[in-house]
Amino acid sequence: MSDIKSIGILTSGGDAPGMNAAIRAVTRAAIFSGFKVYGIYRGYRGLIADEIEEFSTQNVSNIIQRGGTILKTARCKEFQTAEGRQCAYDVLRRHGIDALVVIGGDGSLTGARIFGNEFSFPIVGLPGTIDNDLYGTDSTIGYDTALNTIMECVDKIRDTATSHERLFFIEVMGRDAGFLALNGAIASGAEAAIIPEISTQVDQLADLIKSGFRKSKNSSIVLVAESPITGGAIGLSERVKNEYPDYDVRVTILGHLQRGGSPTAFDRIIASRMGAAAVDALLDDQRNVMIGIKNDEIVYVPFTKAIKNEKPINHDLLATLRRLSI
Ligand code: F6P
Numbered sequence: 001m002s003d004i005k006s007i008g009i010l011t012s013g014g015d016a017p018g019m020n021a022a023i024r025a026v027t028r029a030a031i032f033s034g035f036k037v038y039g040i041y042r043g044y045r046g047l048i049a050d051e052i053e054e055f056s057t058q059n060v061s062n063i064i065q066r067g068g069t070i071l072k073t074a075r076c077k078e079f080q081t082a083e084g085r086q087c088a089y090d091v092l093r094r095h096g097i098d099a100l101v102v103i104g105g106d107g108s109l110t111g112a113r114i115f116g117n118e119f120s121f122p123i124v125g126l127p128g129t130i131d132n133d134l135y136g137t138d139s140t141i142g143y144d145t146a147l148n149t150i151m152e153c154v155d156k157i158r159d160t161a162t163s164h165e166r167l168f169f170i171e172v173m174g175r176d177a178g179f180l181a182l183n184g185a186i187a188s189g190a191e192a193a194i195i196p197e198i199s200t201q202v203d204q205l206a207d208l209i210k211s212g213f214r215k216s217k218n219s220s221i222v223l224v225a226e227s228p229i230t231g232g233a234i235g236l237s238e239r240v241k242n243e244y245p246d247y248d249v250r251v252t253i254l255g256h257l258q259r260g261g262s263p264t265a266f267d268r269i270i271a272s273r274m275g276a277a278a279v280d281a282l283l284d285d286q287r288n289v290m291i292g293i294k295n296d297e298i299v300y301v302p303f304t305k306a307i308k309n310e311k312p313i314n315h316d317l318l319a320t321l322r323r324l325s326i
Helices: 019-032 043-048 082-095 106-119 143-164 179-188 204-210 232-243 255-259 265-283 303-308 315-324
Strands: 006-011 036-040 052-055 099-104 123-127 167-172 192-194 220-225 249-253 289-294 297-302
Touching: 006 019, 006 043, 006 082, 019 036, 019 099, 019 265, 036 043, 043 082, 043 106, 082 106, 099 106, 099 265, 106 123, 106 303, 123 265, 123 303, 143 167, 143 179, 143 220, 143 249, 143 255, 143 265, 167 179, 167 232, 179 192, 179 220, 179 315, 192 204, 192 315, 204 232, 220 232, 232 249, 265 289, 265 297, 289 303, 297 303
Parallel strands: 006 036, 006 099, 099 123, 123 289, 167 220, 167 249, 192 220
Antiparallel strands: 036 052, 289 297
């Protein structure tokens, strides 16, 4: 049984819909189990700057449906230095905070791993990112909402693409991962997805053009993952203009609208389950683990695995997309 008495919660890195549902779940489950809870504002930057407030259950009322994060978020260079982390540790000690729950993506959990090891400080992570690029969980918090946003946007773009009989490259986020592009393409009935996971093996654009994808269609929509490996939507449209000048091509970059909006039921549910599980993990003396959900079961994934292991793309999905886009 753990001797932890008070837990700090922070959100860090890019915000993701469902982070508020996760903050609510951690706060309520922790108070339910007799812990004190502290909200830490602006991620690691706010931790170093001592932007900390004790939370009651009321602090997290009426937030489950809200996008963004009530705790605010930041990307913090100072936490990458030993001095910055020492300062963060001193602040935690001053408040009597014994453990941290960090909600964020790859970079945030990397910071958590280093800090946890350096100071033997108990930390549990929650995968909060629209990119879905953390290993060991089927879905990250925010991914499903972002996918739904992409689908709604593509549905709208298809109207104009069809009217003008144009080829559209629609760039979506994902950093170095193609999950949003691939599943967004399937959900919106797009003709193809160009993703970094296979960009080094094949020329996806040449393959697409060779497949004669326009023969049976009067418009074409291709989702492009934002990574430099794919060339991005602008890079690909430049290529089309030079190499295939017959195509009337346009580009839409969806950008940060993918990070906004009210979380879907799916994201609210996984955020609530994972938030409660983070408190169970601390009660259970777990350290330096990320909470994941695999095949509908809560799992503990060591930070080293969650961050370092490349989450593989499901090649069946690519094959399905190809078969359905004839
Ligand atoms: O990690 C989430 C994410 O939205 C990525 O998909 C994207 O590459 C990045 O963050 C954008 O970061 P920022 O909001 O700092 O520009």
